[in-house]
Amino acid sequence: MDAWRRSWIMIVLAVCLGGLAIRASTESSGTLVELPDGSHPTLTSKAAAIGTIPQVRVLLGSVARPVWKLRIDGPYRLLAPDGWRVVGQGERLGETELSATNDGLRIGELKLRERRLKIEVATSGSLWVNQRRYRGQLSLVRQEDGRVSAINSLEVEPYVASVVNGEMPGEFPPAARQALAIAARTYVLYQMKARGAARDFDVYDNTRSQVYQGMEMIDAQGRRLAVETADSRRVAEDTRGIVLLYQGRLFCPYYGAVCGGHTGRGSDQFRDAAPPLVGVPCDGCRDAPRYRWQVETASEPIAARLSAYLERTGRAVGVIQSIEATNPADGRLGEVTVTGERGSAIVSTLTLREEGVGPRELPSPYFALSWRPPQVAIQGRGWGHCVGLCQWGARGKAIAGSDCAAILMHYYPGATLSVAQ
Ligand SMILES: [Zn+2]
Known part of the structure; x- marks a missing residue:
């Protein structure tokens, strides 16, 4: 067992025994028990037993x-x-x-x-x-x-080894990839528990769940490309079985590509958002593509779609005259004030993105908007839903010296780490 993994199991035991939210970079004062090489600690009563992991x-x-x-x-x-x-x-x-x-x-x-x-x-x-x-x-x-x-x-572990490469570039630092592996493993185990019994499958193979492309693929030119690599297998192995828990239970650890400076408040976007998805400042993703972005588009189609949406949902305002959107810096969704000839209505920037502009037109639901018919200028931040671990932020933190536990505790405050078995 390498030193990294041994220290991890000691940390996990400290968490299980002490119920502490920890940073691995800090010496724990809890009672540590070193296990024989190759063994796995069992969960204590403080953590929910996950049971034998099915495929x-x-x-x-x-x-x-x-x-x-x-x-x-x-x-x-x-x-x-x-x-x-x-x-x-x-x-x-x-x-x-x-x-x-x-x-x-x-x-x-x-x-x-x-x-x-x-x-x-x-x-x-x-x-x-x-x-x-x-x-x-x-x-x-x-x-x-x-x-x-x-x-x-x-098996879950080779699945994680593929997802690590499907979701994160191979050149990102090990601590960022280890953090992603733990989030990805937690995500799939959560989905297997929460949804699996009701249908023939547990997860999709794309961003609807997590990107999983198997072991290798043949591209359009006939080249064999590795999806799983020695490095991604090592990342899965180094974090083998380690998952995130909140109050002893698995939760859905959403994660995204780039948050643009603050991760999103999960409850604004996901019904199953657990308290660790509260939204936190992120100073690590400034180098990322789409840290900031701008979209210029025609105002008329947006007004027409939004007007129809408001009519459908019983809040008709007539012909839209202006749309104003705020972009709070604290992870909450912005508020959009829609003013029409017959009144006004307030929706979220998420609704404006999905119902008015189109989810593919805007990289994220975090933006401000300048209404200048016939054009509209939209200035935003981040890429994806921006909830949970920010992959580029994890990269920045790893480069600055954070280890994977510190990264995870930053993006999922209040969560603990444990070993699934
Ligand atoms: Zn970020």
Whole structure:
């Protein structure tokens, strides 16, 4: 066990035993117990036991699709869900199209009556789906509309090793990547607990959850590109099992690319925002793209869309004459005053972004606005929802000497660290 990991387990024990919010850079005065190499501490009554960690189920491609391309570089079996009966097998599968039939699934020329199928590969990492190589196994679900959902099941730690590279550049400092790994692991375990039982998968493979692209991929030029790397595997291993808790429970540790100077108050944007997502100052992301940004666009379409939205929600103001927006510096969403010929209404900058301007037009919901028809100038900060850990901020803090615990405690005040098992 390396010194870094040993010190981590000691810190985690201190947290569990003392219930303290800690900074790893500070010597703890708690009772520390060093564990034998290779062992994992168990959680005390102060922390919720997470139980045996099942595999994470990732919905590939975000939605069900009519056709998937499948390749398996080794022995495999096709299993039907009624008792996992074997309905097909082979030593390898060259690139084959997978789609729905009227009443089941088709893999190449093989037609099966089953609407659900599990593909079990003998060697993890031999599975290719749409030019991406995955660890673990694959499940297929024929949807009512004839499209097929592809769900990759794998262990949480290799999933984290892929997400670290999917979400954060490899050249960011180790402490920033370790902090992200802990947030990503907590995120997926939270989703598995909170939502998994209700549907066939736990998380999406894109920014709707976290970016997961498997082990490697083939790009449009036919080049094989590593997604998981030795470095991302090391980052996952160095933080193996470590998660964030709030009052002994997993919470959803939202994180974003760039906050622009202050992270967002989570409760403004997410119903499941836990108290650590209160919003904190961030001085680390000044070098980031979109730390500050400006958008100039036509005012008329915004006024028309917003007017329709207000009408739909029972707050009609008639033809809009002006829109004013504030941009508080403390992480709250700004207030937008919409004045029309028949009155005025107040909405948030989040509503203005989503209902008036369009979420793709503005990098974040934190902005001020100058209404100068026929144009409107929008000056904003940050990229994404800006809630929770700021990835560029974590980079800045790591460069300034913070370790991953200090970074996490900054962005999630009141949270503690523990080991999931
Ligand atoms: Zn930031």
